[in-house]
Amino acid sequence: MEILPILSDSYTLGFIGAGKMAESIAKGASRSGVLPSSRIVTAHSNPSRRAAFESIGITVLSSNDDVVRASNVVVFSVKPQLVKDVVLKLKPLLTKDKLLVSVAAGIKLKDLQEWAGHGRFIRVMPNTPAAVGQAASAVVLAGGGHSANGVVAQGSQSEGDSNNTTIFVGGLDSEISDEDLRQPFLQYGDVVSVKIPIGKGCGFVQLADRKNAEEAIQGLNGTVIGKQTVRLSWGRSPGNKHNGNHYGGQGYGGHGYGGHGYAARQNQDIAMQQPAAAIQGAS
Known part of the structure; x- marks a missing residue:
């Protein structure tokens, strides 16, 4: 057809x-x-x-x-x-x-x-x-x-990459700090790094272990972090890097977060x- x-x-x-x-x-x-x-x-x-x-x-x-x-x-x-x-x-x-x-x-x-x-x-x-x-x-x-x-x-590809441990967190309020974002994830395992791009309303959290990252997505998606309800899904694997601004390989800049099925x-x-x-x- x-x-x-x-x-x-x-x-x-x-x-x-x-x-x-x-x-x-x-x-x-x-x-x-x-x-x-x-x-x-x-x-x-x-x-x-x-x-x-x-x-x-x-x-x-x-x-x-x-x-x-x-x-x-x-x-x-x-x-x-x-x-x-x-x-x-x-x-x-x-x-x-x-x-x-x-x-x-x-x-x-x-x-x-x-x-x-x-x-x-x-x-x-x-x-x-x-x-x-x-x-x-x-x-x-x-x-x-x-x-x-x-x-x-x-x-x-990010969702299907078994080595990817980077989580995209959407819907963050403008006043949330890196430490505020880090805290809810610590209950799931070691947090490697946290990044909140300025003015984008989102953040990226990288955990040390894939299974822990999966549990964090399941447990924190739809919960309140800071002042707003957040939506979690996979970010880009650290191995998939682009030129320009990026965090853990998850490109960010302008209004778009492009590549590997993300926007x-x-x-x-x-x-x-x-x-x-x-x-x-x-x-």
């Missing part, structure tokens, strides 16, 4: 799961002008949840099946423990011409790919200011992720950018 580009001026965004996270992202997208609410759909049986979306002009359909059929980009915003069952149930409708996005914490890309039956998946960890369009989101792309112009993104932007929610922008810097 030929994978056609997603037209950025006409695609429809669908949310599987109409909870607070989906509502925040949808509001941020429509209010910022990234995507009109008339091109956003979801489904929910609860009258109050339906009303919350309908009040901002979003169409609420009768079932998740209808949402998938109506959408070019499908965002799975259900609780992590429900993701597998939901994706498997919808699998017959998750054709390769659709771009799939997961905002569930702790779910690996390889599992999302397996459940969906293809690799056109993006994993996004938005932080709390998404509703006002000021979020910085870490984006991990599977090997089959395609942009609107058909470009194939590189796979998430982060401030002042806009990257999940709600036109599909091409969602993989900018990762191809």
